[in-house]
Amino acid sequence: MIETAPWGDDPETIEKQIMSHNKHHSSIQRSSEVDRARDELVRHFLLLKALSFFRVSQLRDLQNIIEEISRAIMWVNEKEEEELVFDWGDKNIDHYIPKKQEAYSRLMRDLEEKEKELSKLKVKADSLLSNNHPAKDKIMAYTETLQTQWSWLLQITKCIHVHLKENCAYSQFFKDAHETYAKLQKEHETIQSKFKCDKNTSLENLLELLQNLEKEKSRIMENKRNVQSLVNKSKSVVRLKPRNPEEKSSSPVIVEALCDFKQDQKGILKGDDGILKDNSQRSKWLVTGPGGLDMSIPSVCLLIPPPNPLSIGLANKNEQYYEAIMGIWNQLFINIKSLISWQYCVKDINYINTLTMSMLSKMRPDEYRSILKRLETHYQEFLRHSQGSEMFGDEEKKVIQGHIDQAQTHYDTLIVQLPTYGNKTSKVTKTTVTKVSSAQPPTSTLSLTLLTSLQELRRRLELAESGLTNHLHIRLGDNSVHECSVHIQKLQVSSVLCSGKLERKVQELAALKSLLQSLNQAEDIIKVHEARLTEKETSSVDLREVENYRTILKQMKGEMDQKRDLLTNMESELAKAVHWNGQISDPFHKCDVDLSKYSELVGQLSDRWRRIQTQIDSRVWDLEKQEKQLQHYQKSSTSLNEWIDNARKRQDSLQTAKLCDIQTLMDHLNQQKALHLEIKGKKEKVEDVQKNADTCAGSIKDYELQLASYSSGLETLLNIPIKRTMLQSPASAVRREAVDMQTHYIELLTRSSDYYKFLGELLKNMEELKMRNTKIELLEEELRRLKEELRDNGLKNKSLEDEMARYRLELSHSKDQLITVEEVKRTTAMQANAAKENLESKQSQLQDLTDQLTRVKYQLEEEKRKRRLAEERYTSQQEEYEATVRRRQKELEELNWGKMDLENSVKDKEREIERLKMQLNEEEARRRTAESDISKTSMMVHESQSQYNEVRMERDSLLNKLKLMEQEKSNYQRLQEELNRIKLSLDNELRNKQRLLDENNSFSKELTLMKSQFDMKEVNLRQCESDRDRIDRERLSLKTEIERLMRELKIVDERYKNRLVMSEKEVTNLTQLRDSLQQEIERLRQKPSSFTRQTQTDGKVPTIDPSKLLFDGVRHKVTAHQLCDCGIISKVTLEELLKGKKTVDEIAKDIQRHLKGSGVIAGMTTGSHGKMPFTEAKNRNFLSPECALLLLEAQAATGHIVDPAFNEKMPVDSACSRGIVETEDRDVLVTAEAASVGFKDPHSGKVLSVGQACSHGYIDRDTAIRLLQAQEAVGGILDPALSVFLPKDQALDRKIINEDLYRALNKKPACFLDPITGEKIAYNDLKKKCRVEPVSGLLLISGPEKALTVKGLRGEVSVTDLINSELLDETDLQKLNEGKLTSKDIEDKLKSYLYGSTCIAGIFDEANDRIMPFYQAMKEGLMMRGTTLELLEAQAASGFIVDPVNNIFLTVEESVKRGLVGKEFKSKLLSAEKAVTGYTDPSTGKTISLFQAIENDLIEKGHGIRLLEAQIASGGIIDPKESHRIDVDVAYKRGYFDEEMNEILTYEGDDTKGFFDPNTKENLTYIQLKERCITDSKTGLVLLPLRDKKKAQKLEESRTNVLRKRRVVIVDPDTGLEMSVREAYHKELIDYDTFLDLSEQECEWEEITIKGADGSSHLVIVDRKTGTQYDIQDCLDRGIVDKKFYDQYRDGTLTLTQFADQITSKSSSGEI
Secondary structure, X not given: OOOOOOOOOOHHHHHHHHHXXXXXXXXXXXXXXXXXXXXXXXXXXXXXXXXXXXXXXXXXXXXXXXXXXXXXXXXXXXXXXXXXXXXXXXXXXXXXXXXXXXXXXXXXXXXXXXXXXXXXXXXXXXXXXXXXXXXXXXXXXXXXXXXXXXXXXXXXXXXXXXXXXXXXXXXXXHHHHHHHHHHHHHHHHHHHHHOOOOOOOOHHHHHHHHHHHHHHHHHXXXXXXXXXXXXXXXXXXXXXXXXXXXXXXXXXXXXXXXXXXXXXXXXXXXXXXXXXXXXXXXXXXXXXXXXXXXXXEEHHHEEOOOOOHHHHHHHHXXXXXHHHHHXXXXXXXXXXXXXXXXXXXXXXXXXXXXXXXXXXXXXXXXXXXXXXXXXXXXXXXXXXXXXXXXXXXXXXXXXXXXHHHHHHHHHHHHHHHHHHHHHHHHHHHHHHOOOOOOOOOOHHHHHHHHHHHHHHHHHHHHHHHHHHHHHHOOOOOOOHHHHHHHHHHHHHHHHHHHHHHHHHHHHHHHHHHHHHHHHHHHHHHHHHHHHHHHHOOOOOOOHHHHHHHHHHHHHHHHHHHHOOHHHHHHHHHHHHHHHHHHOXXXXXXXXXXXXXXXXXXXXXXXHHHHHHHHHXXXXXXXXXXHHHHHHHHHHHHHHHHHHHXXXXXXXXXXXXXXXXXXXXXXXXXXXHHHHHHHHHHOHHHHXXXXXXXXXXXXXHHHHHHHHHHHXXXXXXXHOOOOOOOOOOOHHHHHHHHHHHHHHHHHHHHHHHHHHHHHHHHHXXXXXXXXXXXXXXXXXXXXXXXXXXXXXXXXXXXXXXXXXXXXXXXXXXXXXXXXXXXXXXXXXXXXXXXXXXXXXXXXXXXXXXHHHHHHHHHHHXXXXXXXXXXXXXXXXXXXXXXXXXXXXXXXXXXXXXXXXHOOXXXXXXXXXXXXXXXXXXXXXXXXXXXOOOOOOHHHHHHHHHHHHHHHHXXXXXXXXXXXXXXXXXXXXXXXXXXXXXXXXXXXXXXXXXXXXHHHOHXXXXXXXXXXXXXXXXXXXXHXXXXXHHHHHHHHHHHHHHHHHHHHHHHHHHHHHXXXXXXXXXXXXXXXXXXXXXXXXXXXXXXXXXXXXXXXXOOOOOOXXXXXXXXXXXXXXXXXXXXXXXXXXXXXXXXXXXXXXXXXXXXXXXXXXXXXXXXXXXXXXXXXXXXXXEOHHHHHHOOOOOHHHHHHHHHHHHHOOOXXXXXXXXXXXXXXXXXXXXXXXXXXXXXXXXXXXXXXXXOOOOOOXXXXXXXXXXXXXXXXXXXXXXXXXXXXXXXXXXXXXXXXXXXXXXXXXXXXXXXXXXXXXXXXXXXXXXXXXXXXXXXXXXXXXXXXXXXXEEEEOOOOOOEEEOOOOEXXXXXXXXXXXXXXXXXXXXXXXXXXXXXXXXXXXXXXXXOOOEEEEEEOOOOEEEOHHHHHHXXXXXXXXXXXXXXXXXXXXXXXXXXXXXXXXXXXXXXXXXXOHHHHHHHHXXXXXXXXXXXXXXXXXXXXXXXXXXXXXXXXXXXXXXXXXXXXXXXXXXXXXXXXXXXXXXXXXXXXXXXXXXXXXXXXXXXXXXXXXXXXXXXXXXXXXXXXXXXXXXXXXXXXXXXXXXXXOHHHHOXXXXXXXXXXXXXXXXXXXXXXXXXXXXXXXXXHHHHHHHHOEEEEEEEEEOOOOOEEEXXXXXXXXXXXXXXXXXXXXXXXXXXXXXXXXXXXXXXHHHHHXXXXXXXXXX
């Protein structure tokens, strides 16, 4: 047995084997057979014993090695899990990269240390393997597992290294890109602001601007290298955006493997590429590998490689921005140059205009010719520089040309008059001056005049030639056809003069005109068809719409084919124009027309024509393919949905069936098995439908991509933005529908599988229970028989003892007669011997009976053990079931994550997840409530078995157990009969067990109470466990405190011992000194003369090593020199320490406040819960989250987080790992902890104090003051470098704090919150309110004690508030305190005020005799949407949404998750639910009631009146602050109601009739509608009956004076307030057109009957708001509505509003 015994696979199994073998080993040691065995048996026994000892040793070795390897594997798995769940996306990348780098360095250090430990562990494992340990296969398996996990972790570290490198490059690139963009923006702003100029700018300033502009170009060029570098780097930046599951990509995302990874038979190698299919899970992604196989790969092993469109786009953006800036520079350069040329021209023009004859006559000919030449030169420069200039348009250029012409005219006039002016001058000279010489010959003057005339003619000839040339060169503008016609007319006029030369030009322009007309016609047609093609942005899932659009496309194609001749005509006209343009001869080259752009335009239009035709053909083909795919998908999905609904109904019927006995259970199990197999068989069909949906969705996406590509290409080609509308893609709807269907199928499969397993386990348990009961009966019968035998043997023993006493008496008499009667002596001796032998035989019999009784006891113990094993097996089965449920829950959660990918918004995803999670919880709740019949038998059997097990396990205390069951029976009166039956059955030794099984149906009625009893027991057990844990913690705390006191006592003892030793040494030294002095005195007395010659030598005083003088600071050691430097100890004290006169402990005691502080507030204490950390107090609602966080910050800032339960101090990370603080508070507390350990300066690496960190801007001023105030209250300002508390003045001198913080601390600001009052308070004042725990010395703040509460509408309601609300009186409170009343009694008494609602709960369908919720009735077409919403809002405003079928009251969130109402109503119902939970006043932040919200305009008045009326009609006005209903008079006192509102509600006018009767089509108040309802006899709920329309009579008079309203409500997006359309318009939330449109939509339709004078009557519908009316018969005659539509209205299928909307819409379209 020992050699063949198995070896465990885990530490727990091995521990069980050790315990089992110890029992076996003990039985071997106690074996009585060994004592009676022979020598050979003894030898084997000793061998067996040695073998047993050896196995124990081997088991211990195996346990130790397995535990060590398991711990190592767990450590590796923890590290692996930490890295696998890390998000390497782009969110907070600048924040997490430095932390991750530090964590990676720390991880590598830990791996190095762990590798050393693993090496030692491997040596130990190899030693066991080399010694051939019997369980070496287990050891090898564990070792290989550890090696595999270790190798995998090393691969992950390599991946982390790559991610860090790539993400750092990613972060740095975007930082550089944004910095470069900022620089370019700065350059742009500089250019625009600095280089402004216009025509008023002086020439000197223009020249200076030109010079500065050239310098600015060099600075701009410096950015070129950065821009080009970013462009190059952008191509190697990885993609991080697609790592976010919310980021959707239209194209497949390629991923690259960073390491080798294998999964089952599939794998991917390092460097291989794959396609990302699903990344909804952060840790693992679904990837299609190189072989096309899908596998789940850890995301840390995958990298999304370049190119990154974001980085490339940003780099290109910078490059384009740089080019744009250079373009701006070029434009400015052109502008300045043109202004400079213009200034020169103006200067020359002004100079020429100022010339006079006298000035010109004084110049030489070359001088005044150079003036005109300079003007012409400057003008040519101006013409050249003004090309592209923004300063000069065509008109301005013409003005300048005119000024120059005027200057030239002036100049020509002067030149012509110059000779005459010279002759006149010479004549005057001749007459006034005396003749000196003879007159000049006339030849010289005539030559000058001719020369001047010749120059003037030449100049005019050149100007005429230039004008003619300019006139002949035709520049065509936008209106080309008109301009050609004008030129043709001009040429025809002038053709009389030059008909021969200009005939070809006329032909050329005519051809050009025809070409342009043809181009315009073709472009119009193309634009029309392009616009029609860009109208559609997506496809549709409606087959009729697809077919209609395909027909439209075919019509468009036919129209294009009919107008194909336009292209041919356009090309022929282009050929003609080219022909006539070529006929222009070379001498007239300036008369030709540039036809290249028209050739390009013709080619472009032809290409656009072909693209339209190609696009139409492609779309027609895609739509045909989509139509086939949609038909196939819709057909398969419809059939599958019908099957799922049918299967769900069958599953529901199976789960609601009652199980009475085993045979019924077996039949039920077979039916469930058949259904489960059928459901599993549909898996392939579900997958096929999913694939069809994916195919349809992919086809639609490709079609949308094609449409978007065509629109984008057209937008790029024409450079015209095309307006696009944001439409939801039908592909999302198809995928969503497929996912919903798959979700329903998986839900059905999960339910079927779980229920099938549940039935199997139930059948197995019932059979085992039956067998166990039979065996128990046999054993108990045998026990009773043994008891009787034992009792008989006792009687026999008693008789034997009596006989032995009698024989002893006779023996004594015989001894007296022995001397005289020898014969009597012998006879008596024989009788005595016989009696003795008889007694020995009886004793042996008694011993045998005792042994037999021992065996019976052993059998009973063995039976107990078997029962315990059975209980453990049952417990394990239950745990396996719970694990299965959790696994199913996890699968559903994974399914939910998969479904999230197809949702369009984050909010819908979260709602869907919550709904699916609630479905799982509801499944469990449904087993406990709605489907209680299914679990009746199992729970009854479990309860009975637990009771029987208790009886068997407590055999000797059976009566006590029965008393306990009687006590439980008194608490649960409804179980009295059954418990009595159990008691009787136990008294009769459990012989009526079968009868209990037959009475399972009666047990089912008591199941709910039994489960509640079980829950209460579990609550009590958990309470006991929590009390035990608390007691253990207190015991441990006391133990720790005792140990601390013992240590202190030991330290004090050692200190006194040291002092005693030192005192003894001092006494000895003094004695020696006294003796030496006496000897010296004697010696001096003997030799007085030698006194003056003696010298004394100073001895060296021994000193202590200063490095050993260390004191314990707050977080680390501090030396004595450092304490002296900061002024905590004096130099004298330091000298005493160095010389050994004082010890470190002595000094530390004196400066304890500076070293450790005076104590921080450690936690909270309450009378009922004891002491607890602040986080636990927050979770128990003793502290507000803000107050708890502030107190924890104070602890962290003063050195440590304190656990008051165990009196331990620890860093923040340790406290977080132990649960003392919550994870979400860690970052805040780490920052506060830096106040004690120092802030690290990222630039210099120095450690900064709180004040220094505040000065550098690392923390804000308020936080710094709060942390410093806590430090000051504890002991002083904490110096993180020394780790000691310093006085505030000394901290200021050492620059730990600055003057500002010093003054702020002196003001003692209130930085913390009082936990009791909630008011702000200083930390020192808060410490004064604390009390000191006597054992640990900790400072604890007293917490509030909870008041007596009962359950209310939304939360707990205090009894005090019920008294204030006049629902209870003081006598009730006194009875409650005395125990005469319980909370349950109060809840039952005030049930109508505290719970439930008497609102209209649902619909009673008379036609089908069923009860149904409002939303289901709307879905089945029994109710209108508006009526449904009104009644649901009334339910929400009165407390709960009611499930009338199951008689359950739910909140809005719960009802949405259970599918009781739809998501489309959720926001409206949540708004209505605020009537219960309260509205928030935006001005004060306080919670106000519904009436107060109406008064403050937080809700539209009409809507609020309807909700308030529903509250009053369903039980009373709800106090949102206290979560219960109150009477009207109490509401008056509290301001929740007033007389005016009461008058409005009691007035039964049209304004207060806000609810609609679906039977009579009338507007009613809620009370009136409630009066027409019925009450369900089973549940007591109020139900609105829906009449059977087939039985109802169609009475015309019932249709008279029917009124229906439509109200439009606007919600303010900032405040959430409801308002009317007019109020929204006055607040400028909508424009005037929207106001008119919405005002027209508001209406109050009424149907009236008008009778004429002749007695005829006809129906008219009238809008009472606008006065618009329609005669129904006239509308029928005019065809506005048809007879079928009118019959639907008369039958009640359509409402009056729907009927009126149809008439108004068709009437409006007819008028249009």
